Structure formats: C-alpha cells, structure tokens
Amino acid sequence: MRRLGFILIPFLLSTPRPADAQAVVRQSAGITVQADPRLAFPGGLFVVHVTSRRPVGGYLTAVFDGRRVPMFPTRRGSRALVPIPATLSAGEHMMGIEIRTRRGRRRIPVPVTVQPRAYPARSVVIPEPKRALVLQPGVERDGRQVQLLLRTVTPSQQWTGPFKPPVDSPPEYSYGAPTTYVGGSPIESMSDAIYGEYHRGMDYPVAPGTLVQAPAAGTVLLARQNPLTGGTLLLDHGLGVISAFFHLERIEVVEGQSLVGRTPIGIAGETGIASGTHVHWAVYLQGVAVDPRVMESLPEY
Ligand SMILES: [Zn+2]
Incomplete structure (x- = not known):
C-alpha cells in the first residue's frame, strides 16, 4: 500500500545504524541481563541477553509493553529480540525478565530508554x-x-x-x-x-x-x-x-x-x-x- 502525498525525510530513509549507546546491564542473584539499546527507537527493537553462572533451570521471557517475548538459547546464554511498536512513546520504559521455574516465578526489572523517532x-x-x-x-x-x-x-x-x-x-x-x-x-x-x-x-x-x-x-x-x-x-x-x-x-x-x-x-x-x-x-x-x-x-x- 502506497503513499501519494510525497514527503521526503532523508534521515528516516537512511538505513538505521546502531547508535553508539551502552547496553543496560542488570545483575540479580547470579543472573546478568543486558539490553542492547542501539536499535531502540519506535519501530526498532532491543536485543536482550541473559547469562548466568549456573543453569537457570526455568523458562525465560522478556516482558515489554504488555507483551511476553520468549528467550531462545544461544552459545552464551539466552537471547530475545524485543519489538518496539512504532506507536510507542520515546523515553523511559520498564522491561522485565521473567524466570519461571517449578518453584515459582520472579521478575528482574530492567529500566530501558527508547530514543525518539518521528x-x-x-x-x-x-x-x-x-x-x-x-x-x-x-x-x-x-x-x-x-x-x-x-x-x-x-x-x-x-x-x-x-x-x-x-x-x-x-x-x-x-x-x-x-x-x-x-x-x-x-x-x-x-x-x-x-x-x-x-x-x-x-x-x-x-x-x-x-x-x-x-x-x-x-x-x-x-x-x-x-x-x-x-x-x-x-x-x-x-x-x-x-x-x-x-x-x-x-x-x-x-x-x-x-x-x-x-x-x-x-x-x-x-x-x-x-x-x-x-x-x-x-x-x-x-x-x-x-x-x-x-x-x-x-x-x-
Ligand atoms: Zn505498503
């Protein structure tokens, strides 16, 4: 489906490049969470990694904007690609990493920032x-x-x-x-x-x-x-x-x-x-x- 009213906004049309931003790191009881913010704008994503000293022994999900995103195993822990809807407001948001085991569930809060994009x-x-x-x-x-x-x-x-x-x-x-x-x-x-x-x-x-x-x-x-x-x-x-x-x-x-x-x-x-x-x-x-x-x-x- 295609536009007719022509609006050219060069910075929007340039391929998104990872910005030079530091990953958010949170540690809790031997578990390390890293949220890479380099593509974190409305319409972008967070790359989230979870590593731990011992096997987590449970089911991991990233919770963001009311959505549960499953984490999948990688060579070094677990990873999720967490989508940021184009309609989400820029600014501070809270992500949660939820760990569900037979003994129950717990959530690690991870404050994240969504960069503005018009x-x-x-x-x-x-x-x-x-x-x-x-x-x-x-x-x-x-x-x-x-x-x-x-x-x-x-x-x-x-x-x-x-x-x-x-x-x-x-x-x-x-x-x-x-x-x-x-x-x-x-x-x-x-x-x-x-x-x-x-x-x-x-x-x-x-x-x-x-x-x-x-x-x-x-x-x-x-x-x-x-x-x-x-x-x-x-x-x-x-x-x-x-x-x-x-x-x-x-x-x-x-x-x-x-x-x-x-x-x-x-x-x-x-x-x-x-x-x-x-x-x-x-x-x-x-x-x-x-x-x-x-x-x-x-x-x-
Ligand atoms: Zn289209």
Whole structure:
C-alpha cells in the first residue's frame, strides 16, 4: 500500500545504524541481563541477553509493553529480540525478565530508554477502480488469517547474518507513517487492529517485472492472492521473525518450501489496492511490525 502525498525525510530513509549507546546491564542473584539499546527507537527493537553462572533451570521471557517475548538459547546464554511498536512513546520504559521455574516465578526489572523517532503523517489515495476491493467479502477473514500467521514463533533461527533488502531500489518513506486512506478506510487495521492506521511495511517502488528476493533464509508460511494485499507471501525466518510481502504480480515459491537468502520469490506488481508497482516488505517480531531495515543492521552475536 502506497503513499501519494510525497514527503521526503532523508534521515528516516537512511538505513538505521546502531547508535553508539551502552547496553543496560542488570545483575540479580547470579543472573546478568543486558539490553542492547542501539536499535531502540519506535519501530526498532532491543536485543536482550541473559547469562548466568549456573543453569537457570526455568523458562525465560522478556516482558515489554504488555507483551511476553520468549528467550531462545544461544552459545552464551539466552537471547530475545524485543519489538518496539512504532506507536510507542520515546523515553523511559520498564522491561522485565521473567524466570519461571517449578518453584515459582520472579521478575528482574530492567529500566530501558527508547530514543525518539518521528513518523510524519501521509495520505494514500486508493485508485478509483480498486475501491470496491475493500468491500469484497472475505477481506476481513483474509486479514485475520494473515494476522494469525504473523504471530508464528518457531524455535530455530533460520537466518544467518544481516538481512538484505528484497530489491536493489531504495524505499520511499512509508514504514511507521500514520496513514489516511482516501477511498476506503480502515485499511491497515483490517488485519491488525491493535495499533490503528499506520503503515506496517516499507514500500520499494520498482519497475514492473522486477525480481523480488528473499531477504534471508526462511520457510514459506503463506503464498496466495488476496483481494486487498494482492500477491501475498509470508516467510518464517524463525524465533518469531516473519517477513510479509504484498502486491506481488507472481509468486514463485510454494507453502512449506525452505529458502536460502536471496532466493527469487516472485515478481513485483501492483496487485490488490496498490496504486503503482512496488514491493511492500514488512518484518514482524512476535506479531509487531518493525522497520524491516533493523534486520539489516542487527548486531551479530
Ligand atoms: Zn505498503
């Protein structure tokens, strides 16, 4: 889905670079928690590590903004990628690390800071001939199916190294933008009503026929044509990280297929309510849409 009112904000379009910030470290009864704040802005994430002198012997979750994010084992302890919704206010917030064992549960409070980031509003005009698509039966059912799949959490990390954008062209200002749709509303919250009408993905305008590539390794969760989102492809990268592609002209992979990074997955188009040929790429962490480019600059551990 694409903007029409053109707003160019160069600092928003530059790839997020990890800022030079110190990790928050909390220690409690032999357990050390580190929250890396370098990508911590609305639409970004915290990388959280937990290490301990003895095995924790329990189930670890990071709790942030009312959401529980499972922690997964790494070579040195446990890690969680904790999403920060684009709509969350900047400033001081409290994260909790919850440890559940047979003897009960306890929580280590970790004060964290979310850096400010502005998302100016934009408006999108749905092309006149496409406005009837919004009213088609089944649109809400499709949205709910996609929403459910976006919350998939599989326990093995399929990607290695930074994600690569799905096309070579630069994106336009789109992720995080509070969006007014002319010719049909609501649009964004049809699939995900929690956060309202802001744009979940990053739009890459391209020429018709442009090849779209997998940004990282993953398994195809969904590959189908939907009235609103057109050629719709969901890729499960593991650990609750899901890529979504909308408006593809053609999808060249099938559900259940495992892909390595850079595999051609389809051809860009303007299917569904798109107003021009572009690739809509969204990345969801635990069901929360983040700026997909944070996965391009995620620190390696
Ligand atoms: Zn879009």
